[in-house]
Amino acid sequence: MKIFGIFIRKEFWHIFRDKRTLLILFGMPVVQVILFGFAITNEIKEAKIAILDKSHDHLTRQISNKLLSSGYFILYSQPESDNQLEKAFQEGKTKLAVVFEPEFAQRLNKDRHAGIQLIADATDPNTANMLIGYASAIIRNWQMDFLGNPKLPYTITPEVKMVYNPEMKSVFMFVPGVITIILMLVSAMMTSIAVTREKELGTMEVLLASPIKPFFIIVGKVIPYLVLSLFNASVILMLGTFLFGMPIEGNLLLLMAEVTLFIITSLALGIFISTRTSSQQTAMMISLMALMLPTIILSGFIFPVENMPLPLQVISNIIPAKWFIIIVKSIMLKGVGLGEILKETLILTGMAAFFIALSVKNFKIRLE
Amino acid sequence: MPDPQIAIKTDGLTKEFGSFTAVNAITFEVHRGEIFGFLGANGAGKTTAMKMLNGLLKPTRGRATVAGFDVYRESEQIKKRIGYMSQKFSLYEDLTVRENIRFYGGIYGLSRKAIREKTAALVERLHMEEVKDTLVKSLPLGWKQKLSFSIALLHDPAIVFLDEPTGGVDPVTRRQFWNLIYDAAERGVTVFVTTHYMDEAEYCGRISIMVDGRIEALGTPGELKARFGAANMDEVFLKLARNK
Structure with missing residues (x-):
């Protein structure tokens, strides 16, 4: 037992006298x-996005506001054209771009169909995937609100709950x-x-x-x-x-x-x-x-x-x-x-x- | 009944590593209180032979007793009665002089009081009062060597094994070191020392010269010089190596 003590003390001397070991x-x-x-970190918080709005109507503004008020995105730039958008991506700070097609509200009312393009910087695939996921979910949400009660015969609503680490x-x-x-x-x-x-x-x-x-x-x-x-x-x-x-x-x-x-x-x-x-x-x-x-x-x-x-x-x-x-x-x-x-x-x-x-x-x- | 005057006795002691025979059937006796030199070129098998005697290697064949105990069955008894200084001085560089003494004293089971007394005596004998709380790594090589030797003797062993103890130090320090060895031998400690410095052989009581795992010559330096008609040990060694 005594020999043990001597040994352990010696080992601590070695450890405490070696700066590298200590570090x-x-x-x-x-x-x-x-x-x-x-x-x-894998979490998305205030990702910088660009919004290219070719329509500038009340609906595109609604959707933009909804995206920006989610806390996940902040508006980094508002390019006027596809060229400017490309530049915004090349600068590297923009992670996601949302592009509304021209005459968005009109088309939605008339044709019952309008397009939003989501462009993500996939140099970092995980982040790109997550951004697309978040943005799509927010747009889907808006759509549900916009339509009111959808006249579908059946609806299946998945209720997602993250257990053990709810905030992921x-x-x-x-x-x-x-x-x-x-x-x-x-x-x-x-x-x-x-x-x-x-x-x-x-x-x-x-x-x-x-x-x-x-x-x-x-x-x-x-x-x-x-x-x-x-x-x-x-x-x-x-x-x-x-x-x-x-x-x-x-x-x-x-x-x-x-x-x-x-x-x-x-x-x-x-x-x-x-x-x-x-x-x-x-x-x-x-x-x-x-x-x-x-x-x-x-x-x-x-x-x-x-x-x-x-x-x-x-x-x-x-x-x-x-x-x-x-x-x-x-x-x-x-x-x-x-x-x-x-x-x-x-x-x-x-x-x-x-x-x-x-x-x-x-x-x-x-x-x- | 073992003869108390015989410190080490081997008979046909052999060590093989695979097909290579490092030590080939060596037979010799070392008397109590003798300084026994174990000479040979690098790779002649000196260190291997020594490690079989101090319990670090198991012999392949042959018999050996150290301090009257059998190397196969009674290595625990042997370990208590021997001191060992390896080629590399075996001190902890990041411990102070005193801490090294305390540690080695401790592992041989010396009491705290005995360690304190021995530390004081040792530090005084080696004139190390001023550096006793200095880390060993900042000491000159010669000092480390003397300290290492004194620590190997700390627990008053009957036999001390020194494996090339004077490697890499200057002749003056080597001379001082040999004075320490003489002191120990006078107190009755058997000294078993390997070296490849032929001039050091002259300091030994008896020497054995190993060539390729065999003991080619054994005797006092005077006897060997006479037998080979040589003026010094260097010549003896060269003649032996040439005859082979």
Whole structure:
């Protein structure tokens, strides 16, 4: 027990004396949450639009006002011709243009048909899609009002309700994602670097030639990172809650227990990496390529797993982060208990056990 | 019953890595309190042989005892009785002199009081009072080396293994370092040292010269020089390498 204390204290000395480590440990989580929370957002708010009104009648004005009062759009320019419209797009600020055809109101009254053209800047396809969707919905709404009661024999009105994240705030998606990435980074990458550093320095040899059991060397090495990871997870959760209003509907203790489980899985992965490499640089490359990239791309953090091609969907199942993100979202947003996420928890536990067994087997008592 | 005067004894000790034989059936004895030099060119198998003795590598064949304990079955006992200084000095660069001493003392299970006393004595002996709270990375190489050696002796081991301890330092510092080794040997510590500096061989009580995994010669420096008709160890070594 005493030897443990000595080990852990030494590890903290290493961590607190290395500015780079400190920056990754404490700067990164805060910066990531704030970046993802504020800068990278999928929500549409005050998108700049252009309205080319070739008709200038009371109906086109009504529709324009309706669009602009929705809060989603602000009028950026009012071009007079198609040429000017093209220029407005090329400037790059206009994201959407609404074009009313000439004699809009007349046609609507006479022919019962009039056209509105929606042109979106699809250099950013997601945003373009969303803008078109919002604008179409507003125009449809106006049409319903305009027609009064449509004389259709049957009407089906879909009532849409977004549950668990009614305002569709993207931060709700990013907080679980950022927690996952930071925990991976701190637990897996930092430990694999910390262990290989001792190999590089030759201190690992001396430790192994001493009476301490290798098991204790490893545990002494990972405990500080476990503590720091838990601390980091708490900071991110607090930022998410207090800064972005993300709810924690479920049990906080259950959430932290699952976080700990994921940290242990990542630590085991980190140790496993360090048993296979002997230089810090290789350890870092492997952590980045084999852990971080799949975690970011295949975990469902940024790209929904359901939309991936089948082979990638299958591969995503072996990514611990995928299961962890499901767990975190379920607890935080849906407020579920252990019963509902038992499957995911068991899978994660299985992975943790597997990697621990693998790294224990690989961690050679006698160095090569 | 093991002879208490024998610190290390090997019999046909062999280590193979796949089809490559790094250490080929070496047999020798090291006496208690002796400075035993283990010489050879780079890649001759010195470090591999040493790692089999201090428990870092499992031998492929052969027998060996260290401090009377078997290297296969009793490595835990051996580890308590040996000190080890690796080629890379094995200090933590981002820890201070005192913190390094405290850490290594701690992992060998020394009490807090013992560590305090030993730290004071060590710092005084090495004249490091002024730098005891300095990070090791800012110390000159020679100091690191002396500190590393003293830390390997912190828990009063019966045998200390030094793996090329004087790599990359100037002759004056090397001489000072050997004085520390003599001090230790006088206190009864067996010193097992590998080196490829032939002039250092002269400082050893007995030496063995390894060529391609085998011990080609073993004896006191005087004996070896006489046997090969050489003026110094350099010549002995060259003759051995040429005869091969």
